[in-house]
Amino acid sequence: MISRREFLRLGLAASAGIGLSAFAARAYSGKGRTPRWVFLVDTYKCVGCGLCVRACKLENEIPYEVNATRTWVERYVVKKDGVVVADAPLGARDGFTRNDPQGIIVPDADIAKAFFVPKLCNQCTNPPCVQVCPVGATYQSPDGVVLVDRTWCIGCGYCIMACPYGMRFFHPLYKTAEKCNFCYHRLSAGMKPACVDACPFGARLIGDMKDENDPVANIIRTERVTVLKEEFGTKPNVYYLNYDSVIR
Amino acid sequence: MKGHVLRPLYVVLALVALTFAARAFVVPPDFGAHEKGYMYGWYRKGNEAEWKAFKVKHQTRSYCEGCHTEEYSLIMKSPHGIINCENCHGPARDHPEAPLKLGIDKSRALCLRCHGYLPYKSTGREMIKGISPEEHNPDVECVSCHSPHNPLGGLS
Amino acid sequence: MVHGEAWTIKEFFTYPNEYIYWSIQIVMYPLMTGLVAGAFVLSSLYHVFERKELKKMAKFSLTFSYALLLSAPLPLLFHLLHPLRGLNVFFTPHFTSAIAAFGVVFFSYAAIVASEIWFVNRRLFVESALRLRGAEGIGNKVKGFVYRMCSLGAYDLSDEAIRKDERAVRFLAGLGIPVACFLHGYAGFIFGSVKANALWMTPLMPVIFIMSAIVSGIALCMLTYIIVVELRRFRLNRGRKPWMSSPEARGTEMNAIKMTSKYLVFFMLFAVSLELLDLVFRGYTAVKHWDILRTVIYERDFFSIFVLQYGLGNLLPLVIFLLPGLTLKRAVAGLILVLLGVFMMRWNVVIGGQSFSLTLSGYMHYNIPVIPRDFETYKEGVFGALTIAASPFVFLWILNKLIPVIEE
Numbered sequence: 001m002i003s004r005r006e007f008l009r010l011g012l013a014a015s016a017g018i019g020l021s022a023f024a025a026r027a028y029s030g031k032g033r034t035p036r037w038v039f040l041v042d043t044y045k046c047v048g049c050g051l052c053v054r055a056c057k058l059e060n061e062i063p064y065e066v067n068a069t070r071t072w073v074e075r076y077v078v079k080k081d082g083v084v085v086a087d088a089p090l091g092a093r094d095g096f097t098r099n100d101p102q103g104i105i106v107p108d109a110d111i112a113k114a115f116f117v118p119k120l121c122n123q124c125t126n127p128p129c130v131q132v133c134p135v136g137a138t139y140q141s142p143d144g145v146v147l148v149d150r151t152w153c154i155g156c157g158y159c160i161m162a163c164p165y166g167m168r169f170f171h172p173l174y175k176t177a178e179k180c181n182f183c184y185h186r187l188s189a190g191m192k193p194a195c196v197d198a199c200p201f202g203a204r205l206i207g208d209m210k211d212e213n214d215p216v217a218n219i220i221r222t223e224r225v226t227v228l229k230e231e232f233g234t235k236p237n238v239y240y241l242n243y244d245s246v247i248r
Numbered sequence: 249m250k251g252h253v254l255r256p257l258y259v260v261l262a263l264v265a266l267t268f269a270a271r272a273f274v275v276p277p278d279f280g281a282h283e284k285g286y287m288y289g290w291y292r293k294g295n296e297a298e299w300k301a302f303k304v305k306h307q308t309r310s311y312c313e314g315c316h317t318e319e320y321s322l323i324m325k326s327p328h329g330i331i332n333c334e335n336c337h338g339p340a341r342d343h344p345e346a347p348l349k350l351g352i353d354k355s356r357a358l359c360l361r362c363h364g365y366l367p368y369k370s371t372g373r374e375m376i377k378g379i380s381p382e383e384h385n386p387d388v389e390c391v392s393c394h395s396p397h398n399p400l401g402g403l404s
Numbered sequence: 405m406v407h408g409e410a411w412t413i414k415e416f417f418t419y420p421n422e423y424i425y426w427s428i429q430i431v432m433y434p435l436m437t438g439l440v441a442g443a444f445v446l447s448s449l450y451h452v453f454e455r456k457e458l459k460k461m462a463k464f465s466l467t468f469s470y471a472l473l474l475s476a477p478l479p480l481l482f483h484l485l486h487p488l489r490g491l492n493v494f495f496t497p498h499f500t501s502a503i504a505a506f507g508v509v510f511f512s513y514a515a516i517v518a519s520e521i522w523f524v525n526r527r528l529f530v531e532s533a534l535r536l537r538g539a540e541g542i543g544n545k546v547k548g549f550v551y552r553m554c555s556l557g558a559y560d561l562s563d564e565a566i567r568k569d570e571r572a573v574r575f576l577a578g579l580g581i582p583v584a585c586f587l588h589g590y591a592g593f594i595f596g597s598v599k600a601n602a603l604w605m606t607p608l609m610p611v612i613f614i615m616s617a618i619v620s621g622i623a624l625c626m627l628t629y630i631i632v633v634e635l636r637r638f639r640l641n642r643g644r645k646p647w648m649s650s651p652e653a654r655g656t657e658m659n660a661i662k663m664t665s666k667y668l669v670f671f672m673l674f675a676v677s678l679e680l681l682d683l684v685f686r687g688y689t690a691v692k693h694w695d696i697l698r699t700v701i702y703e704r705d706f707f708s709i710f711v712l713q714y715g716l717g718n719l720l721p722l723v724i725f726l727l728p729g730l731t732l733k734r735a736v737a738g739l740i741l742v743l744l745g746v747f748m749m750r751w752n753v754v755i756g757g758q759s760f761s762l763t764l765s766g767y768m769h770y771n772i773p774v775i776p777r778d779f780e781t782y783k784e785g786v787f788g789a790l791t792i793a794a795s796p797f798v799f800l801w802i803l804n805k806l807i808p809v810i811e812e
Contacts, residue, residue: 047373049361051335058339059305068406072420077368086765091420095361097381099368102416114368119419128599130288134503135492139291142283149295154492155485157425158503164600166419166762170407175485185302194306200330200362201372232599248417248763252558253568256519259556263511271495279496287500 035143035208037182037237040216040225041118044242045203048073048116050095055198057093059183068169069093070180071120071195076246077101080112084246092116117247118204120195121146121167121180122228122236129159129168129179138177144237145184150176164232182206209237305339308332312340323397336396356381359390407485410781411771418766424758427784428772429483431754432792434591434613435620435747436476439796441588442621443469444517444580449667451520451577460660463524464632465625467809470517471799477510479792482783502594509590513583520576522554523569525807529555550806588617595753602693602764603700603757608682615675620746622668626661627739628800630732632809633657661735665725672742676718679749696764700756704767709752717745 056071057064072091077099078084085101096116099106127146130138137153140146153176160168160177171178183193187206191197196204207216219225225239228247240247278293312333313320323329334340336358337350365378385393393403408423443465449455450462481487497504522529533555536548558565589610595601596609683701686694701709724730724738755770773785782788803809 044370045372047362047371047376048366048368051331051361055306055335055339066406067409068421084765086417086763088417088420094357095364096366097357097360097364099366108367111367111369113370114366115371116368116373127288132501132503132598134498134501134506135489136279136290136292136496136498137492139282139295140284140288141296147291147295147299149292151295152292152489152492152496153486154489156480156483156503157485158501158594160421160425161598162600164762166422169421169423170425170485172406175407181299184299186304188300189304191304191308197306197308197332198335200332200335203372248765252556252560252565253572255556255558256515256522260515260519267494274491275495286498290496290498 033210036210037123037143037145037187038207038209038217038220039120039123039182039238040205040207040219040241041120041238042203042205042241043115043117043244043247045201046073046116046118046199047201047203048075048092048096049200050092051198051200052118052195052204053091053093055194056180056183059186059194062178063172064093066172067091068172068178070167070178071118074117074119074247075101075114076117076244077106077114078112078246079106079110081110086246086248113244115242115244117240118195119165119167119228120204120238121182122165122234122238123182125235125237126233128162128164128232128234129177132158132162134158141184143187145181145187146179147181147184148177148179150174153177164229164234303341305341306332306334307340307343308334312337315344319397326398326400328396328399354389354391356390359394359396363390407780410777411773411784413769413771414761414766415769416761416766417763418761418768419763422761422768424755424768424770426483426754426758427770428786428789429479429784429792431747431750432789433476433479433483434588434595434617434754435750436472436479436792436796437588437591438613438617438620438746438750439624440469440472440476440513440621441584441614441617442619442623443472443625444584444621445618446622446625446664446667448577448581448584451573452581455663458660458664460656461625461629461664464629464809465621466517466521466524467803467807468625468628468796468800469621470514470521471803472796473510473514473517474799475792475795478795480506482788482792502590502597505590509583509587513580513587516576516580516583520573520580521807522556523572523576526555526558526569527561527566528807530559530561534559554806585614589614595757600762601757602697602760604753606682608678609753612675612678612682615671615678616746616749618671619668619675620743622664622671623739623742623746626664626668627736627743628797630657630661630736630739658730658732661732662730665730665735665738668742669722669725672718672722676714693764696760700760700767704759705752705756708748709756713745713748713752716741717748718742721745 050073053069053072056062057069060070062068062070067090069091072088073096074086074088075092075096076084076086085104085106087102099108123145125144127140130140130146133139134156135152135154137149138146138159139149150171155170155175155177157170157177160170168177168179170176183191183195186193192206193204196206205216205219207214207220209217209220211217219241220239223241225241226243227236227239229236276292276294279291280293282289282291282293309320309332316333320333323331323333336353338353340350341347343350360381362373362376363378364381366373368374395401395404406421406423408425408427411427412423414422446458447462447466447469450458481490484490493504494507497507499505529551533548533551536544536551539545539548592610592613595604595613596606598604686697721738721741724734724741758768759770760767773781776782776785776787800809
């Protein structure tokens, strides 16, 4: 068990140290080299503050009051009798401030384990949402990020149905399919996604799998990581540390 | 009058030709199969640039550091140094041009995102000092006693 | 409000963006294409396989199939959030998507049916065009013009030309069967290929859809045929004894109904067997998602699946048609129940498939909007569905002005 001070220091190192200096200089600097963006989520470090969700909504102009979001945080409370109570109210836009999963107060003594899981688009290598778009309005960009063309989308919703992770929804203003794109505009400007910058604890990290020296890519290469819902053959590019089998 | 059997076919072919003609006008020339092939890369190339031009709102702490040096160095010495300025001060956008001033979120709800006590031992939340929102001075703003930039610096 | 929120009630643990995105119009869409396919197959049974007993029904169901075909894209237009961009499907089709096939399949099918109607009715077009040549009055002039356009300039009515027409009809009717099945099988494929959805994903889906399509098409054709014939008889007998006509006329009509109902029963048994096979197989293999599917099928949707769909929609009509001494009233009741059954099957697939969350630990309930509050709740509500359901009859009424479908 690490002490609180140590934990905070680690978090600081993760968010400020890893990436920031090296990352900004590297992104898009090597001309002609296309990155392969990958994401790393550490469910242990996530404290459920939801600042990532808030930053995402503000950054990507997703109406704040609307019940849909490009990224969210789930809470899992596993009781000692094995019952799992999970929820993500408002996608955790306002964070988790009370011990009331699904509105049920679970006594401290009944909790076997409890944790938070941030979710975002997996930017799959084989994106089923792109495969099913009838008009070519959603696609994989050369660096592997799945984007939506708001001028070409017909609003059929087939991509929403095809995503096993429930990432997509209709933008309430544009009426077109909407999804997380790793803040493509920020990546292109040499920045990191808004959720990564907003996370104080380094629970969300971005890296470039094609870069041999990328610290995040190296964690994925050398540590024991997992992806979500592998059985669908989508080959996700969001990796998880400290995964648990109750995660959906 | 020998070929009347084929007349419906001519009508169909004319319609197909019409569709292709309309396509030439409607579909942008950069629409096609790009790097990822027809299955995953069938799109209008110009859309990539449109997304790249999307407005950045959160400028990160290095943007604030230049002018607000004092506050910056103060918070960076504290455990709150891990929190990006814009999480409480709101997205900087083009500050100081637009907006001129940023609105600061001083609400209890913001502090409780991390400091509301949750008995979740298998997460980092357990490492953060938490309070029970109902019991710990429920009617007072946290900032009236605690300094967000220097939380360990004693109560005011 | 995000699209779908207005009619979705979420329970337990669901992902934040999950709503019933495919609502009543996507129930109507396979229903309509199914009716198209079924009506066409019925007419082809006469033209290709020379089932003489279906002659009366054949011409009617061919024209009705075309009216239904014109209605088939309407649910999609109602469903799309950008209906005007619907044409993009033709301009930049992405054929790895099942929906992109719609443009090609729909238009080849429309072309086949339209051509067949043209060959069947060419004599009528030519004769009417000649009769109305130089006729007085705006109405007659317009009619004459429409018939001249419809004739496509082919005025040859010699025996040889007519024989050619008949050969072309047989060819098109034969070609149309696989295309009709493809049109509808692909509607089944749209659902069956969604790997994210535990209820939809099965290769049986297209076959189940085709079978129930034929059932619904035959049923609707029979029902409309009965209504049209009875209405006509009622009008002819007005002032005399309404609803009482010569026993022989009743006899031939009843004969056609009885014959057609045999095909109906055959296809219905096939459709139900496939659906039950699917259900049994899911329960027997009981993979990861079976726990939640079981609660949906046997608990939450029990009424709409086992009472409305299998009970009222399948079992009861089977009894009605298989018991000897079929009467017209009994047939009408049976046909309405069959249509209810097919509608409920579409409902249980489309809505049922979205009534559980991708988390496999939460549910979504579809609260269909009845009183429209805005255009969205009209389109995706009861009245939108009724508009779609009424549209083929409007098209049939218009087509009937041009091509009288029932000869007395």
